[in-house]
Amino acid sequence: MAVSISRVFFILCCFVTSEQQQILRKEAYETVPQLVSSAGYPIEKHRATTSDGYILQLHRIPAGKRIARKAYSAKGKKAVLIGHGLLGSSGDFVIMGPEKSLAYMLADAGYDVWLTNFRGNIYTAHKNYTRNDPKFWEYSFHEHGKYDLPACIDKVLNVTGLPKILYVGYSMGTTTFFVMASERPEYNDKIISFLALAPAVYLSHLKETVEWLLKDLNILDRLKNRGLLSISIRREILDVFIRSMCYSKKSKDNVCMSIVYTFVGEDDEQYDQEVAALMLARIQPASFRQLEHFAKIAMTDAFTSWEDGLWGDVKPYNLDNVRVPVTLLYGMNDQLTEKTQIQRLAGKLNATGVLDEFRPACSWRKFNHIDFTFAYDVGMLFNKPLIKTVGALFDKYG
Numbered sequence: 001m002a003v004s005i006s007r008v009f010f011i012l013c014c015f016v017t018s019e020q021q022q023i024l025r026k027e028a029y030e031t032v033p034q035l036v037s038s039a040g041y042p043i044e045k046h047r048a049t050t051s052d053g054y055i056l057q058l059h060r061i062p063a064g065k066r067i068a069r070k071a072y073s074a075k076g077k078k079a080v081l082i083g084h085g086l087l088g089s090s091g092d093f094v095i096m097g098p099e100k101s102l103a104y105m106l107a108d109a110g111y112d113v114w115l116t117n118f119r120g121n122i123y124t125a126h127k128n129y130t131r132n133d134p135k136f137w138e139y140s141f142h143e144h145g146k147y148d149l150p151a152c153i154d155k156v157l158n159v160t161g162l163p164k165i166l167y168v169g170y171s172m173g174t175t176t177f178f179v180m181a182s183e184r185p186e187y188n189d190k191i192i193s194f195l196a197l198a199p200a201v202y203l204s205h206l207k208e209t210v211e212w213l214l215k216d217l218n219i220l221d222r223l224k225n226r227g228l229l230s231i232s233i234r235r236e237i238l239d240v241f242i243r244s245m246c247y248s249k250k251s252k253d254n255v256c257m258s259i260v261y262t263f264v265g266e267d268d269e270q271y272d273q274e275v276a277a278l279m280l281a282r283i284q285p286a287s288f289r290q291l292e293h294f295a296k297i298a299m300t301d302a303f304t305s306w307e308d309g310l311w312g313d314v315k316p317y318n319l320d321n322v323r324v325p326v327t328l329l330y331g332m333n334d335q336l337t338e339k340t341q342i343q344r345l346a347g348k349l350n351a352t353g354v355l356d357e358f359r360p361a362c363s364w365r366k367f368n369h370i371d372f373t374f375a376y377d378v379g380m381l382f383n384k385p386l387i388k389t390v391g392a393l394f395d396k397y398g
């Protein structure tokens with residue numbers, strides 16, 4: 001398997017033509033602050049340091065595009081903090097540009113927008129460990145929830161002077177919130193309302209797939225035995241990969257997207273080759289434990305903490321500790337965080353009286369897991385109505 005993959009790469013390297021090298025636009029390599037600046041928005045970088053030594057860069061868009069030309073001020077604004085998913089970063093909410101991406105649209109609607117970066121991605125570091133140190137990678141979303149999100153919230157409150165903010169989480173960014181509420185319930189008091197996009201809490205529908213990957217293929221152990229510290233792909237290899245196998249007009253002819261669609265749900269109409277290339281080029285590393293922790297949740301039918309590992313005891317997080325109003329939005333064709341699983345979460349939150357709403361994210365029937373950030377029409381289909389929801393939540397609870 002490994003040998004044949006290296007061979008494929010070798011052959012691909014030999015066939016990359018100069019023409020193909022134009023494929024990746026400059027957006028593929030720019031940092032989030034560079035992207036936001038070139039889009040004409042104000043951008044600030046802030047650092048949050050966690051109690052276990054990780055240094056996280058928060059990105060803030062404190063005002064909209066028009067206001068940016070004059071002196072802007074975020075004083076008196078309502079703040080929204082957005083938490084990204086697995087393999088993601090703050091970039092996921094700006095990469096589609098001002099017409100389509102959530103962070104810009106919220107800023108233009110008058111909000112003070114903050115984007116998290118959870119430990120592991122390129123905007124994070126550790127006080128004592130380099131990224132080559134195995135200790136740097138010893139975390140899952142348990143630590144994102146217990147340390148990273150609280151540190152980010154405290155930073156936002158400190159800089160803005162606000163008593164409370166609204167949190168929007170996407171996929172693992174929701175898992176993170178539920179872990180935080182369970183482990184650090186005092187943080188409920190700092191949140192107005194929680195808007196959960198494609199929440200990843202119950203994953204029982206993936207049980208068989210996960211068991212096959214872990215037990216039959218033994219996939220993670222094989223990677224670890226090759227001395228890998230994290231799941232990440234070398235820049236040069238990724239570029240070659242995107243140029244040769246991941247770039248085509250139709251998603252059907254695109255090996256990468258065919259694989260992605262088997263996991264997240266197919267949605268050809270919302271596929272755009274430029275966006276797909278950008279998305280793949282900007283993929284962030286993941287730790288083994290992040291994947292293993294999700295796998296444990298899928299295999300045990302429980303929203304369990306990590307405790308003593310993949311095959312260790314099951315100790316469910318306490319969802320009764322969630323004390324803020326929660327809105328759950330699902331994609332009708334999302335195969336990764338499926339409606340039935342989110343419905344189970346809805347039932348649980350409804351029982352303690354914190355469920356505000358449980359509904360489809362939008363009217364598009366093929367809306368899949370990655371459409372939440374990367375659908376061709378994500379601006380009109382999803383983000384525009386979402387801004388109304390944000391406004392309604394502030395009116396109701398803010």
Ligand SMILES: *[C@@H]1O[C@H](CO)[C@@H](O)[C@H](O)[C@H]1NC(C)=O
Pocket residue numbers: 051052053127128
């Ligand atoms: C980092 O190293 C210093 C000095 O050795 C130590 O005092 C501190 O506890 C370490 N912090 C973390 C979070 O590991």
Ligand SMILES: *[C@@H]1O[C@H](CO)[C@@H](O)[C@H](O)[C@H]1NC(C)=O
Pocket residue numbers: 157158159160161
């Ligand atoms: C922010 O943190 C600093 C340093 O800890 C503190 O002096 C300041 O009072 C805080 N500001 C607010 C508004 O909480």
Ligand SMILES: *[C@@H]1O[C@H](CO)[C@@H](O)[C@H](O)[C@H]1NC(C)=O
Pocket residue numbers: 346347350358
């Ligand atoms: C929540 O509970 C109420 C009554 O207890 C019920 O009418 C409603 O259908 C429930 N909603 C969901 C989404 O489970």
